[in-house]
Amino acid sequence: MRILIVEDDEILGNGLTVGLQMNGFTADLATCRGDADAALRSGGFDAVVLDIMLPDGSGHELLATIRGRGDATPVLLLTALDTVADRVEGLDGGADDHLGKPFDLDEVAARLRALVRRASNRPTAHLEWDGVRLDPAKMLATRGGEDVRLSRREFKLLHALMERPGTILSKAQLEEKLYGFQEGVESNAVEVHIHNLRAKFGRSVVETVRGVGYRLREAGR
Amino acid sequence: MMRSLKGRLFIILVVMTGLVWLSATAWIYLNTRAEVERVLDARLMEAARMVSSLIDSQEIDVATATLEPPAIAVDPRSPYERQLTCQIWSLTGSLIGRSDGAPNQRLSDHADGFAERVIDGRAWRVYAVTNTKLGVQVLVGDNLDIRARLVRDVVKGLLLPMVPIVPTLAALIWFGVGRGMRPLDQLAAGLAQREAENLHPIAADHAATEIRPVVAALNGLFGRVQEARERERHFLTYAAHELRTPLAGLKTQAEISLKTDQEAVRTAALKQIVTAVDRTSRLVRQLLETAEAEAAAASARSGTIRLSHFLRETVADQAGRIEATGGRLVFDASLDGVEIVSKEILLALAVRNLVENAVNHSPKGGAVVLRWSPESAIVVEDEGAGMPPGEIERATDRFFRGANRSSVGSGLGLSIAKLCAEKLDGELELTNRAPRGFRAALRLA
Numbered sequence: 209m210r211i212l213i214v215e216d217d218e219i220l221g222n223g224l225t226v227g228l229q230m231n232g233f234t235a236d237l238a239t240c241r242g243d244a245d246a247a248l249r250s251g252g253f254d255a256v257v258l259d260i261m262l263p264d265g266s267g268h269e270l271l272a273t274i275r276g277r278g279d280a281t282p283v284l285l286l287t288a289l290d291t292v293a294d295r296v297e298g299l300d301g302g303a304d305d306h307l308g309k310p311f312d313l314d315e316v317a318a319r320l321r322a323l324v325r326r327a328s329n330r331p332t333a334h335l336e337w338d339g340v341r342l343d344p345a346k347m348l349a350t351r352g353g354e355d356v357r358l359s360r361r362e363f364k365l366l367h368a369l370m371e372r373p374g375t376i377l378s379k380a381q382l383e384e385k386l387y388g389f390q391e392g393v394e395s396n397a398v399e400v401h402i403h404n405l406r407a408k409f410g411r412s413v414v415e416t417v418r419g420v421g422y423r424l425r426e427a428g429r
Numbered sequence: 430m431m432r433s434l435k436g437r438l439f440i441i442l443v444v445m446t447g448l449v450w451l452s453a454t455a456w457i458y459l460n461t462r463a464e465v466e467r468v469l470d471a472r473l474m475e476a477a478r479m480v481s482s483l484i485d486s487q488e489i490d491v492a493t494a495t496l497e498p499p500a501i502a503v504d505p506r507s508p509y510e511r512q513l514t515c516q517i518w519s520l521t522g523s524l525i526g527r528s529d530g531a532p533n534q535r536l537s538d539h540a541d542g543f544a545e546r547v548i549d550g551r552a553w554r555v556y557a558v559t560n561t562k563l564g565v566q567v568l569v570g571d572n573l574d575i576r577a578r579l580v581r582d583v584v585k586g587l588l589l590p591m592v593p594i595v596p597t598l599a600a601l602i603w604f605g606v607g608r609g610m611r612p613l614d615q616l617a618a619g620l621a622q623r624e625a626e627n628l629h630p631i632a633a634d635h636a637a638t639e640i641r642p643v644v645a646a647l648n649g650l651f652g653r654v655q656e657a658r659e660r661e662r663h664f665l666t667y668a669a670h671e672l673r674t675p676l677a678g679l680k681t682q683a684e685i686s687l688k689t690d691q692e693a694v695r696t697a698a699l700k701q702i703v704t705a706v707d708r709t710s711r712l713v714r715q716l717l718e719t720a721e722a723e724a725a726a727a728s729a730r731s732g733t734i735r736l737s738h739f740l741r742e743t744v745a746d747q748a749g750r751i752e753a754t755g756g757r758l759v760f761d762a763s764l765d766g767v768e769i770v771s772k773e774i775l776l777a778l779a780v781r782n783l784v785e786n787a788v789n790h791s792p793k794g795g796a797v798v799l800r801w802s803p804e805s806a807i808v809v810e811d812e813g814a815g816m817p818p819g820e821i822e823r824a825t826d827r828f829f830r831g832a833n834r835s836s837v838g839s840g841l842g843l844s845i846a847k848l849c850a851e852k853l854d855g856e857l858e859l860t861n862r863a864p865r866g867f868r869a870a871l872r873l874a
Contacts, residue, residue, distance in 0.1 A: 216830070217674045219705045223681030226698070230688060259674075263830055288673040310677035313684045 209324055209344070209367070210234040210252060210385050214244040214267065215259040215286070220309075224257060224316070225388075231317035232347045232360065236388045241265040248274050248281065252384040254324045255282040257316065258303070260294075268301050275302035282323035284316070321345060328371055335370045337424060340409065342367055356408050361386050365401045369414065369424045378421040398422075435610050442602045447595075454587055462580045469571055470543065473556040476513055477569040481560045484517070484567070514553075516568040525565060536570040545573070612637045616644070628655040660723070668716045671828055671839075675709040708839065715782070715841040719827075722778050722845060726852035729772040736767040736807070740799055743777045744784045751788045751797060758784070761800035769805070771853060771873060779849035779857075780807060782842040783869045787811035789835035789842075790867060806858070806872040815861035824859055846871065 211233045215221035221237045228235040236253075238244035241262045248256070256274075260267040271283060285298040285306040298306050304323050307316060321344050325333060335342040341350045347363055349356045358366065368377060368385040377385075379398050386401070387393045394400075402414055402422060415423050514531040518524055524533065537544045537555040544555050552573035559566045607614075619631065630648040633641055679702060686698035741760060748758040780799075787797040790813030798810045813833070816824060820831040825847040828840040843859070846869065850857040854874035862868050 217678055219701050219708070220674055220678035220681060222701060223678055223685060223698070226694065227681050227685050230685065230694075261674075261828075263832070286677075288670045288677075309673040310680040313681055313688075 209254040209320070209364075210388075211236070211255050211257060211320060212244065212247055212253045213237045213257045214239075214241075214262065214270065215257070216240060216262050217259075220259075224313075227313040228257075228317060228320070229388075231313065232344060232363065233317065233320065234364065234385060234388055236390075239263075241267075241270045244270055245273060247389075248279060252381065253281055254327075255284065255320050257284050257286060257320070259286045260288070260298070268297060271298075271301045271303060280327070282320075282327050284319055284323060286311070318345065335367065337370050337373050340366075340370070340413075342370055351409060358408065359401075359404070361397075362401050362404055362408075365398070366405055369422065373424040376417050376421045376423045382422065434613070435606055438606045438610070439599075439603055442606065443599055446598060446602070450591065454584065457587055458580065458584045461583045465576060465579050465583075469576060470554070470556070473513070473543075473554065473569050473571050474558075476515070477556045477558045477567050480515055480517070480569065481558050481565075481567045484563055484565065485560060514570045514572070516570075518566045518568065520559070520564045520566060531570075536568045541566075612640055616640060620647075628652075628658070664716075664720065667827065671712065671716075672709070675705055675712060679705045679709065712839040712841065715839055715845060718778055718782070718845050719841065719848065722775060722848050722852060725772065725774040725778075729774045731770050731772050734769050734771055734773055734776065736769060736801060737764040739773070739776075740764060740780060740807070743780050744799070747781075747784045747788050747797075751791060751795075754791070755794040756788075756791050757796050758788075759796050759798040761798055763801040764799065767801050769873060775849040775853050776807075776871075776873075779846045779853075779871055780809070782846045782849075783809040783871065786838075786842040786846075787813070787867065787869070789838055790814065790833065802870060804872060806870040808871075809869045810862060810866060812866045815865060815867045816859070818861070821859050821861070825857065843869075 209232075211228055213221060213224045213228070213235055215224060215237065216239050218239070221239060225235045225237045236247060238247050241264045244256075244258075244262075247253070258267045258270065262270070267285060271285075274281070274283075282304045283302065285303040286309055287294050287298065287306050288309045295306050304326075305319050307319060321333065333343070333345060335344070339352050340356075342348070342363070344367060347360070349358050349363060349366065364386050365382060368382060382398050383393050386397070402416075405414055412425070415425060417423060513528070514536065515526075515528040516524060516531055516536050517526040518535060524535070527533070532548050534548050536548065536553055537546055537557050539557065541557045541559050544557070546553050546555060553570040554573055554576070555568055555570040557566055557568050616631070616636070628651045630651055631644050633644045633648070636644045682698045682701045682705065686695045686702070689695050689698070737760065744758065751758055784797060784799070787809050788811070791797055791811050792813060795812035797812075798808075800808045800810070802808050816831055816833060820829075823829050824831065825843045826840075827844045829844070830838055830840040843857075847857045850871055856872040858868075858870040858872060860868045860870075
């Protein structure tokens with residue numbers, strides 16, 4: 209899952225980025241409203257962690273902008289003024305959830321997973337497909353009840369594909385899910401991870417749609 | 430001086446009333462005495478002449494004459510029953526006749542007219558008239574004690590009613606004063622019942638003219654207290670709000686260092702924690718300084734400040750900080766010998782924050798220069814990146830942190846400097862320097 213963090217405080221921004229990465233997210237940091245707006249225009253984020261006080265405007269304003277152009281990416285507001293009025297303003301302004309500072313990293317991660325899950329209309333926290341089960345909170349993958357050891361990026365890749373079985377994801381889309389802006393992407397990284405997944409789950413697990421991208425077989429077929 | 434206004438008024442009124450009464454009594458006493466004397470003297474004179482003429486007309490035999498009490502209508506039981514005493518002496522000195530109860534001793538041995546004499550311990554007022562034709566002198570005397578009693582009784586009649594009247598009057602005055610002071614009591618009661626939070630103005634429409642200035646002054650005070658309290662509340666909310674972000678950062682980094690199994694990540698997180706603690710403690714210090722500046726503005730006294738010495742002392746700790754990055758703090762020669770009169774606490778707060786800001790934004794090896802400009806301003810210049818022009822206006826807003834932010838800035842330094850400048854009736858001017866750098870001028874009034 210790819211998350212955009214919008215936070216102007218360097219230490220908190222860095223902490224959220226590193227902490228969410230440790231929790232299995234791909235995280236990007238924007239330190240002002242302008243940068244955040246630009247990043248969201250480019251798309252590819254599953255959720256946004258948004259601070260209210262930004263040097264060039266407020267989080268509420270950014271929220272109004274992105275909702276105004278029809279962007280429904282789930283937004284978790286970070287509020288320092290933890291008042292009812294503040295929370296109401298955030299939720300009415302289009303935020304999906306809010307969290308008062310200071311917070312637990314685990315709670316941020318859990319709420320983000322819940323937001324993404326809700327956005328994709330899934331009822332449960334884990335994903336299942338053809339006997340493969342992913343638990344994003346624990347970053348555990350099992351097949352037929354047996355643990356399958358996956359690297360962090362393999363897990364993210366499988367997670368991205370399992371969110372919408374049958375949908376084709378391009379190589380570029382998959383790269384976005386795996387790597388933040390700052391992280392260098394090796395040219396054949398996606399191919400390597402797909403190769404590893406096939407080695408662990410069997411050759412037929414990921415379909416290559418030539419010239420377009422990759423997808424999972426639709427379940428039960 | 431008496432503390433109670435009511436008691437004071439009461440005593441003044443009672444003393445005044447008493448004095449008026451006493452003077453009236455004294456005046457009546459003197460007047461009555463004079464009148465009594467005049468009337469009784471006239472009676473004496475008349476009685477003496479009457480006796481003389483009675484003898485003269487041979488109607489009374491001088492040799493056998495006894496004088497009955499004169500025919501003045503007097504109640505027989507009255508203490509004035511026996512008022513007049515008469516003696517008739519021959520010019521040769523023998524007592525020819527006397528009235529009942531009159532002493533044998535001569536009432537007076539003077540020539541005709543009035544005289545006073547004490548006989549057997551009793552004071553007499555005597556009128557003498559000589560009848561030369563018969564060769565007798567008629568003496569008619571009046572007991573002075575009786576006169577005194579008469580006057581005393583008149584005055585007693587005036588003073589006696591005072592015994593019940595004085596307490597009644599005092600009670601009435603006390604009640605009246607209480608009534609008169611009621612608006613003040615109501616004001617006091619209203620104030621006493623107020624809760625500490627209630628700083629609404631008192632309605633002055635119905636207040637008495639004398640109380641209205643007090644009410645106005647109180648309302649003014651309420652307004653100022655309300656304002657100060659609002660400011661404090663706003664500030665506390667803001668401070669609590671601003672502390673939450675660094676606390677969240679600290680907590681997040683601490684969680685990372687606890688959870689990670691990579692040494693490099695843990696080290697990086699711990700470094701962030703150290704920076705965060707530095708920044709947070711600086712933020713706390715500056716928040717307190719803001720409060721201090723607000724408080725000092727009201728209480729601090731102006732004093733003469735030797736600028737060069739004062740600045741060196743105030744920013745001594747900053748010299749070490751900038752030298753650690755190879756830079757230096759320069760005290761320009763223009764500061765030497767300058768003496769100003771200002772509030773030291775506020776000036777120190779302003780200068781320390783300006784210099785700290787300059788040091789934070791100085792490049793490696795950069796110099797921060799302090800100088801005294803002719804338009805009586807303390808100038809702090811650095812060689813940093815300056816500020817985008819659009820930001821200068823907002824630079825003194827609380828917690829504003831611009832694009833060229835330093836890693837330890839809190840966004841409070843310049844706002845404190847501006848606050849101090851305002852409290853010193855001065856001005857803070859911020860400008861970019863050409864080709865690079867930033868200049869803060871604290872112009873003093």
